[in-house]
Amino acid sequence: MSRENLVLKVKPEWCKGCNICVHFCPTNVLELDEDNKIVIARPDDCIKCGLCELRCPDFAIYLEGDEDENEK
Numbered sequence: 465m466s467r468e469n470l471v472l473k474v475k476p477e478w479c480k481g482c483n484i485c486v487h488f489c490p491t492n493v494l495e496l497d498e499d500n501k502i503v504i505a506r507p508d509d510c511i512k513c514g515l516c517e518l519r520c521p522d523f524a525i526y527l528e529g530d531e532d533e534n535e536k
């Protein structure tokens with residue numbers, strides 16, 4: 465699967481604001497809002513490396529494949 469087809473998704477309601485993903489993101493895509501929930505602040509800078517998904521303890525951020533969305 466080509467990485468370009470991956471879409472970065474977040475579930476702010478699952479985010480506990482630990483800040484791990486914000487720190488691990490190599491291109492500074494992510495931020496926490498005033499409620500300490502995750503926001504994709506700079507989506508254009510995301511290189512789809514998957515580090516945020518890997519490090520998030522709460523499955524609140526993940527890359528989703530375009531091709532698998534037929535059931536939507």
Ligand code: SF4
Pocket residue numbers: 472488489490491492493494509510511512513514515516517
């Ligand atoms: S996939 Fe990589 S570049 Fe994109 S937000 Fe997550 S850590 Fe940052």
Ligand code: SF4
Pocket residue numbers: 478479480481482483484485486501502519520521522523524525
């Ligand atoms: S690592 Fe997960 S729980 Fe922590 S701030 Fe990021 S999205 Fe929220």
